[in-house]
Each structure stands twice: as C-alpha cells, then as structure tokens.
Amino acid sequence: MxxxxxxxxxxxxxxxxxxxxxxxxxxxxxxxxxxxxxxxxxxxxxxxxxxxxxxxxxxxxxxxxxxxxxxxxxxxxxxxxxxxxxxxxQPIAEDRLKKMHSTIRMHFFVVKLTLACPARVEFCMRCACYAIARRRFF
Known part of the structure; x- marks a missing residue:
C-alpha cells in the first residue's frame, strides 16, 4: 500500500x-x-x-x-x-426510553422504601437493593 x-x-x-x-x-x-x-x-x-x-x-x-x-x-x-x-x-430510541422508564421506576421504589423505613437512609438503600434483587429472582 x-x-x-x-x-x-x-x-x-x-x-x-x-x-x-x-x-x-x-x-x-x-x-x-x-x-x-x-x-x-x-x-x-x-x-x-x-x-x-x-x-x-x-x-x-x-x-x-x-x-x-x-x-x-x-x-x-x-x-x-x-x-x-x-x-x-427506531430501536435505539426505544431502548433509551426503556432505560429511562426503568430508572424512574427503580428510583421511585427506592424513595418509597426510604420513606417507609424508620432506620437510616443507608439501611434503606440496602433494603431497597435486597427487595429489588428478590423481585428479579423470585
């Protein structure tokens, strides 16, 4: 070349x-x-x-x-x-919107657990992670 x-x-x-x-x-x-x-x-x-x-x-x-x-x-x-x-x-926009909607739902779920849990916010974040993991696997 x-x-x-x-x-x-x-x-x-x-x-x-x-x-x-x-x-x-x-x-x-x-x-x-x-x-x-x-x-x-x-x-x-x-x-x-x-x-x-x-x-x-x-x-x-x-x-x-x-x-x-x-x-x-x-x-x-x-x-x-x-x-x-x-x-x-287009599929690229659909994927981005799905990610945006799942992030909003997950954030809402974490905030809801944070408000419901009487413990500290760090503990609530652990509860939220555990609850999200249970939803995925059970």
Missing part, C-alpha cells in the same frame, strides 16, 4: 470517529429537549403502532434526521394545509 492510501484511510477514520461522536451528542440532546422527548414518549406509548406527526415540525425533522424516528411508509394521504405523516420509533 502506498503512503497516500494509508494516510487517506487514517484521515477518513478520524472523520468517521468525529462524525459518530457528533451524531451521538445530537441524539443525546434530543432526549434533553422537552418537546422532542414529548414526541418520543407519545411514540413509545403507541409502540409498535405508527403515530401521525406534523410533517413540517422542526423537532420531528430533527428526530428523523438523527435516526430516532422514521417514516412508517413512503406515501400517505394528507391534508395539504397541515400535513401529518405516520412515524415509528
């Missing part, structure tokens, strides 16, 4: 790494945006069914651009004054 070929492969690899880092950062920012998260939650509740979303909404376009949602079909009958298109949730 020539030196030029090797250097071009290294440059391409660096660009790919930078792009993947940027892409992941943009996906994370969509989960921090309240309007985008509201759209994702609506799709998560209706999953696996498609949800009609406004076609010209900026958040919908960004969610589609960053690979968190996708159009369910290539054609749809729409009202031209306010077009809405069916979208579905």
């Amino acid at each position: 020539s030196v030029i070929h090797i250097s071009s492969r290294i440059a391409k690899r660096k660009k790919d790494i930078a792009f993947n880092k940027f892409y992941s950062k943009q996906q994370d920012s969509m989960f921090q945006d309240s309007q985008a998260l509201e759209i994702l939650e609506e799709l998560y509740v209706q999953h696996p069914n498609a949800v009609c979303l406004p076609m010209y909404n900026q958040k919908v376009k960004l969610l589609d651009q960053y690979g968190l949602i996708t159009k369910a079909s290539s054609q749809a009958i729409v009202d031209m004054s306010d077009p809405a298109f069916p979208y579905i949730l």
